[in-house]
């Protein structure tokens with residue numbers, strides 16, 4: 001037996017774990033053990049992490065490449081040679097017929113830094129296409145945009161999680177870590193044990209909200225008004241930190257004027273949160289000495305997500321809560337490499353090191369590292385939904401390489417996105433499993449996974465960590481880096497695509513050097529010796545940066561910038577035809593599109609299928625009881641799932657988890673209205689009709 005210290009394949013906490021594996025293969029015998037010495041989770045794992053080895057088993061996954069003969073043929077097994085040849089031919093043919101940008105790439109925030117970096121390079125250097133974006137656009141892009149606007153840099157948390165218990169008060173906005181990052185709940189518990197207060201803002205009284213000192217339960221999509229209302233009261237009640245505002249910020253006058261238009265009674269009308277609760281929240285937050293605001297997808301996944309996050313940042317700045325230990329604004333990033341995956345070039349407008357693809361100096365630097373002429377680098381391309389929405393159209397992508405996402409389940413208005421995927425000339429999918437999206441592909445490449453290859457990820461704190469290879473992949477399965485090297489070679493680019501992760505990381509270090517997300521001083525050896533290294537880390541003798549902004553913000557003048565933002569309604573509000581709000585999210589036992597976790601028996605037992613959560617008052621009105629099948633209809637489509645009646649949700653709102661395809665797919669309903677800055681779709685609010693479904697349970701599958 002061997003034991004290897006590594007990290008969980010799933011969420012952005014990247015919990016440390018120890019794998020025990022037999023020396024000779026036998027993936028079904030891999031055991032997940034605790035690794036108590038890793039600082040973030042101190043040995044604790046959620047059920048997904050504990051059962052992660054189940055997906056290593058050949059029974060759960062793809063073990064050979066698949067190809068389809070003709071449009072209507074079935075997928076059949078093929079050799080790697082045939083599959084790669086077809087994939088390269090499909091991409092090249094689209095470019096010959098329709099131009100370079102007709103071949104596109106769609107990546108994922110679960111991919112390691114090495115994969116994300118090389119995928120971006122593949123698009124720009126091997127395909128020379130502007131068409132690349134990734135699923136992180138659906139995740140924390142609104143917070144990222146607001147972060148950059150306010151602080152000049154986007155690192156989700158500017159401090160380690162261990163700082164949370166050192167705060168006087170934490171406002172947790174639309175985040176449900178009890179379900180989405182269970183080991184992190186410890187930090188909230190310690191906060192309260194230390195006498196700090198916890199305020200949770202969520203339309204549902206979740207397991208996270210239950211122990212809070214105060215729970216605000218707003219109408220979905222009204223967090224912007226709520227944050228402005230709190231700032232209004234801070235100003236009106238004389239809680240401004242004038243000294244901090246003068247020394248360390250700019251733009252307060254306009255932000256102040258905007259907040260003054262959001263007086264408590266108006267905010268109560270918009271949000272449904274009583275004015276007494278607004279006052280109680282302000283008293284708790286300003287009375288605490290230090291305060292933090294942490295947001296997750298609840299307030300961010302909206303067509304006004306960027307402005308909403310800006311409004312919460314305003315609240316922190318106005319009260320002097322930034323750049324001091326125990327205070328500040330932070331975004332709880334979601335995917336395993338949600339942070340690193342947004343830094344190294346799989347975004348439509350970005351080059352490695354979090355550089356802008358439109359910046360001439362950045363282009364020149366990256367062109368040197370890549371040994372290509374700067375003027376050959378493509379410009380910005382379309383954002384994720386815009387890319388998916390135009391697949392197969394004139395001027396859109398005709399042949400797509402998809403790596404690390406399952407948009408048939410997870411994209412907004414998924415019925416339409418599925419149609420667009422079907423309109424492609426050619427689709428190649430690299431995945432561990434035959435996901436709903438892989439089932440539509442012309443070529444499916446079976447990928448190696450976390451425990452079978454090494455690579456770095458950057459956790460939600462900005463800590464770069466190393467996942468180490470513990471077992472060999474099954475025969476027939478190859479690493480994504482190998483796939484990129486082989487495809488690039490078949491497209492005529494034979495250099496610059498190493499298949500060894502450490503070699504890729506060494507190049508990433510050089511590419512990121514001098515950029516906002518600077519990894520130049522980080523190496524595999526240092527990560528192992530130091531339990532991870534926080535970026536920016538510009539030199540080998542630099543200690544890394546667990547806490548940003550203590551002296552200055554990353555803006556040109558070193559000051560944090562207020563934003564002048566005002567409330568606006570959701571893109572779609574309820575009306576006579578669609579009278580209820582729908583919001584969507586997660587349950588603890590399933591991960592994302594479910595592609596991995598729906599293949600783990602114990603997780604399926606815990607969360608067997610989709611459901612519609614609704615309040616007893618609404619259930620009475622609709623004359624439905626627990627377990628009755630409900631049809632939920634929006635302007636985009638229809639979904640059917642059993643009722644789950646609970647008084648923890650607002651009576652005007654229903655909630656569906658999005659982990660399943662088929663009849664219960666929440667994303668058949670969601671609204672792809674985009675935030676103008678971040679291009680984030682409105683996953684967290686749309687208008688729906690709810691009625692008893694006229695179908696039998698057998699017709700509803702997960």
Ligand SMILES: Nc1nc2c(c(=O)[nH]1)N[C@H]1C(S)=C(S)[C@@H](COP(=O)(O)OP(=O)(O)OC[C@H]3O[C@@H](n4cnc5c(=O)[nH]c(N)nc54)[C@H](O)[C@@H]3O)O[C@H]1N2
Pocket residue numbers: 011012139173174175176177179180181201202203204206219220221222223296297298299333334335336583584585586587588589590591592593655684685
């Ligand atoms: N078990 C599990 N864990 C996960 C994941 C998973 O799929 N499953 N995915 C990972 C990823 S990629 C991500 S991004 C994170 C997401 O982590 P979270 O953001 O914590 O998860 P969500 O359930 O999407 O949304 C959080 C809460 O927002 C609330 N909400 C809905 N609408 C609104 C609104 O308009 N305003 C406010 N204030 N709140 C609202 C919901 O009721 C929900 O309780 O989780 C990560 N961890």
Ligand SMILES: Nc1nc2c(c(=O)[nH]1)N[C@H]1C(S)=C(S)[C@@H](COP(=O)(O)OP(=O)(O)OC[C@H]3O[C@@H](n4cnc5c(=O)[nH]c(N)nc54)[C@H](O)[C@@H]3O)O[C@H]1N2
Pocket residue numbers: 108109110111112135136138139140297301334335403404405406407409410411412430431432433435447448449450480584585586591592593594595596658666667670683
């Ligand atoms: N309604 C609604 N929809 C949502 C959300 C919501 O809150 N509500 N949240 C959105 C958010 S925050 C996110 S992050 C997205 C996530 O949604 P998706 O982008 O669909 O994410 P996953 O299900 O994690 O898909 C990852 C796919 O890649 C595969 N995979 C995993 N690791 C690797 C690898 O290393 N290599 C390769 N080749 N494949 C790999 C997995 O098997 C899986 O099929 O969903 C979004 N969709």
Ligand code: SF4
Pocket residue numbers: 008009010011012013014015041044045046047048049050180181182183
């Ligand atoms: S909290 Fe996230 S990283 Fe930790 S074990 Fe669970 S899924 Fe894995």
Ligand SMILES: [Mo]
Pocket residue numbers: 138139140334335
């Ligand atoms: Mo996410």
